[in-house]
Amino acid sequence: MDWDAPATAEVTIDVRELVPPEPMIRVLQALEALPDGGRLLVHHVRRPMHLYDRLDEMGYAHDTRELGPDRVDVLIGKPGRPS
Amino acid sequence: MMSLDSRNAPSLDLPARFMVLAIVSFAVAVGISPWALPLMQGGFNTFPLLAFVHLVTLGFIGAMIIGASYQLVPVALQAPLRSVRLGRASFWIYLAGLVLFLTGLLREWLPGLSIGGTLLGIGFTLYIAIVLGTLLRAPYRDAVGWHIAIGAVFSGVGMTYGVLLAFNKGSGFLGGQLLDVLAAHIVVMLSGWVAITFIGVAYRLIGMFTLAEKHLQPRPMWAGLVLVAGGTALLSLALLAPWPWIVAQGAAAMILAGFVVFAAQVRRMYRRRMRRTFDIHMPFAIAANTMMILSAASLTVGLVLGMTPADPLPMATGWLAIFGVALTAIQGFFYKISTFLVWLKRYAPLAGRQSVPKLEEMYSKRVALAGFWTWLTAIVGGWLMLILGLDWLPLIGLALIAGASCFVVNVVTIARHWFAPAEAPASSVVRRPGTKGGMTQ
Numbered sequence: 001m002d003w004d005a006p007a008t009a010e011v012t013i014d015v016r017e018l019v020p021p022e023p024m025i026r027v028l029q030a031l032e033a034l035p036d037g038g039r040l041l042v043h044h045v046r047r048p049m050h051l052y053d054r055l056d057e058m059g060y061a062h063d064t065r066e067l068g069p070d071r072v073d074v075l076i077g078k079p080g081r082p083s
Numbered sequence: 084m085m086s087l088d089s090r091n092a093p094s095l096d097l098p099a100r101f102m103v104l105a106i107v108s109f110a111v112a113v114g115i116s117p118w119a120l121p122l123m124q125g126g127f128n129t130f131p132l133l134a135f136v137h138l139v140t141l142g143f144i145g146a147m148i149i150g151a152s153y154q155l156v157p158v159a160l161q162a163p164l165r166s167v168r169l170g171r172a173s174f175w176i177y178l179a180g181l182v183l184f185l186t187g188l189l190r191e192w193l194p195g196l197s198i199g200g201t202l203l204g205i206g207f208t209l210y211i212a213i214v215l216g217t218l219l220r221a222p223y224r225d226a227v228g229w230h231i232a233i234g235a236v237f238s239g240v241g242m243t244y245g246v247l248l249a250f251n252k253g254s255g256f257l258g259g260q261l262l263d264v265l266a267a268h269i270v271v272m273l274s275g276w277v278a279i280t281f282i283g284v285a286y287r288l289i290g291m292f293t294l295a296e297k298h299l300q301p302r303p304m305w306a307g308l309v310l311v312a313g314g315t316a317l318l319s320l321a322l323l324a325p326w327p328w329i330v331a332q333g334a335a336a337m338i339l340a341g342f343v344v345f346a347a348q349v350r351r352m353y354r355r356r357m358r359r360t361f362d363i364h365m366p367f368a369i370a371a372n373t374m375m376i377l378s379a380a381s382l383t384v385g386l387v388l389g390m391t392p393a394d395p396l397p398m399a400t401g402w403l404a405i406f407g408v409a410l411t412a413i414q415g416f417f418y419k420i421s422t423f424l425v426w427l428k429r430y431a432p433l434a435g436r437q438s439v440p441k442l443e444e445m446y447s448k449r450v451a452l453a454g455f456w457t458w459l460t461a462i463v464g465g466w467l468m469l470i471l472g473l474d475w476l477p478l479i480g481l482a483l484i485a486g487a488s489c490f491v492v493n494v495v496t497i498a499r500h501w502f503a504p505a506e507a508p509a510s511s512v513v514r515r516p517g518t519k520g521g522m523t524q
Contacts, residue, residue, distance in 0.1 A: 019292050019358060021426055021434070021442065028435025045296065047161045050427055057432075066222060070297060 001063040001075055008080075009038035016045050016071075024051050027076070031060065037080035044072050095428045097170045101150025102421055104178060106494055108142025109410075113487040117480030123398050123469060124476065128265065134188035136405070140272065141181055141203065144409045148280055149177070149210050151420045152231065156217050159287050160228045165216030169209055177206030184249070193253040200249030207242045211235045226304040230283025233312050237275025240319075244268035260323070262392065267319040273404045274338055275315040278375060281412050282307065282345050285368060288419055289349060292364065293356035300351070303344050310341030332386045339379035346372050363443065363451050367415020370459055374407035399469040406483075407462045414458070414490050418442075418451065422497050429500045445500055446493040454489025461486055 013030050015023035023044065030040050042048075047064055051074075055062045061077040112119075112135065122132040153170055157163055164170060180202030187195025214235040218228055245268050251257040257264055286304065290296030314337030321331035349372055353365070381400040390396050422442045430439040461482035468476050 017294055017357060019294060020423055021431070024431060025434045025439065030435075032435045046158070049157045049161070049163070050431065054431055054434075069223060069225065 001061050001077055003063070003065075003075055007037065007039040007077070009035050010041065011038065012041045012043070014043040016043055023048065024054070027051060028054065031058075031076065031078060034078045036078060038078050040076040040078070042074040042076065044074055045070050047072055048074065094167055095154075095424055097164075097167055097174075098150040098154035098424055099428075100171075100174050101146045101153065101177075102417075102424070104174075104181075105143050105147035105150060105413075106491070108138055108146065109487065110491055112138045112143060113480075113483050116483050117477040120465065120476040120480045120483075121474065123402065124472070124474065127392055127398060128261075130188050130191050134185055137188060138185060139405060139410070141184070144277060144405070144413065146177070146181075147413050147417070148277065149173075151284070151416070152210070152214060152235075152280070154420060154424055155284060155287065156214060156231060159231060159283070160217055160221040160224070162217050162220040162222065165213045165220065170213055173206050173209035173213070176202050176209070180204075180206055187249075196249045196252050200246045204242050204246045207238055211239045226301060226308060227283045227287045230279050230286070230308055233308065234276050234280035234283065237271055237279060237312075237315065241268055241272035241276055244271060263322050267322045269401065270315060270322065271319050273401075273409070274311065274379075275319075277404075277409050278342070279308070279311055279315075281371070281375075281409070282311070284416060285345075285349065285372075285412075288364070288416055289352050289368065292358070292362055292419055293352060294358045295352035295356040298352055298355040299348060303348055307341045307344035307348070310337045310344065312341075314338035314341060328386070328389075332383065335379065335383040335386050339376065339383050342372075342375050342379050346376060363418050363448055364415040366452070366455050367411055367418075370455070370462075371408050371412035371415065374403050374411065374462070378403040378408060395470050395472055399466050402465055402469055403462070406465065411458065411462065414454075417490075417494070418446065421494075422446065425497050425501050429503060440500075446496050450489045451493055454486050454493070456486075457482060457489065458486030 011030055011034055013026055015026050018026065023042075027040065027042055027048075034040055047066075052062065055076060059079055061079075063075050065073045065075075067073060115135070119131075119135040122129065122135060125132065153164060180199045182199070183195045184199030184203055186192060187197075187199050215232055218224060218232045221228060244264055247257065247264060248261075248268060251261060251264075286299060287296075290299055314334045317337065318331055318334035320326070321328075321334055349368065378400050381396060381403065385394070385396045385400065388396075419442070422445050426440075426442060426445065433439050461479050464482060465476065465479040467473070468479060
């Protein structure tokens, strides 16, 4: 994914102070509310290995950047509506 | 910044099948405990006692650690499992080995012992290969990852001793070294594998579920690992080699010191945790941690006093280590690891679209606490019976059944969610306005 590409909407959430499975719930809630073609940036303490399963099943593009031992950013793209 | 490709966590059936085996073994072992526990006051190397102990250690502790590792290792090491297919194969090999091995012990059937022992050895080898292979893939390797990896290596060493002991039953080739190899087997499995894996898992799980990970101190974590792993290796060698006895005493003291360092880290996490609410894993973890120190202190004192296998202290120490530490800790962490596994299977596909329960809403906290106090009473009572030589162990078995029944009731309650129909659960998602979990545009 291109982290700098413009999107129809970009939302950021920070789930670093939530205990499992609340981070996954928050991310999936935010994705539901996100307009088609929008992007969600998630601040997390670790790579959400189980969330990746759900994102792949839902057909969402995603990419992860490691910022340190206790910090990663996950960028998730919601597919646009077919024209 | 490093961009990482993301691949999936392992299929949920892999950890689940080991956990089901573990729970079945646990139920059987506790169910027969009123009859089996008195065996501990007879010879410590008899076939029936060995069968009971291995039902607990291989059937419950081993299967649960392997299953939980397959779920937790990808999260702890931030890397997908090296091979899920190999993991699935390892289950059937492990199961066949366990059934043959236990049958061999119960029937004094030597081919069952040797073939079962060999299959179990292969099962452990696959487990070790998967854990170490995953570690090599990890983007970075912290102390938690090394605890799990070193624990896995110790399981291989302990299994090697175990296979030697199994073959010895037929040929007697160990001769006068039998007791030394048996002692080394017990030390390596309990301190090297179970305790070190438990410590690594505890650092991750306690930190994750109480929001205290940032309060872990890497240097004491590493120091604790070096003390426990070094002490275990040294003690097992000292038991086998004709070294001065003070080496064994020093090695036991190293293990004790390592456990104290671990306890200090756990205390630090609990005191500084951001999530201040009570979590059900806490009494189990604190009790297991306390008994871990007591069992290591008991081992050290026993070695200093020159205890022999005929004394009550070695058996009481083994009771504390197996039932007090391993079984207690596993019950506590089961409420996090296995509940989360079921949640992933049942509720992750619904999350975000409808309300889903929190983990603690999937079982009864009151039943879990009742089980904890009954279980703890049984452990302390059993230790006293063994130390004092009293023949009331069947009563302790009944108390174990009472405590374990509460746990099993909750296990069934949790497992029912796995098969629950797909309607909306009763409870709602937690929303905490004003926290960092809030959405920002």
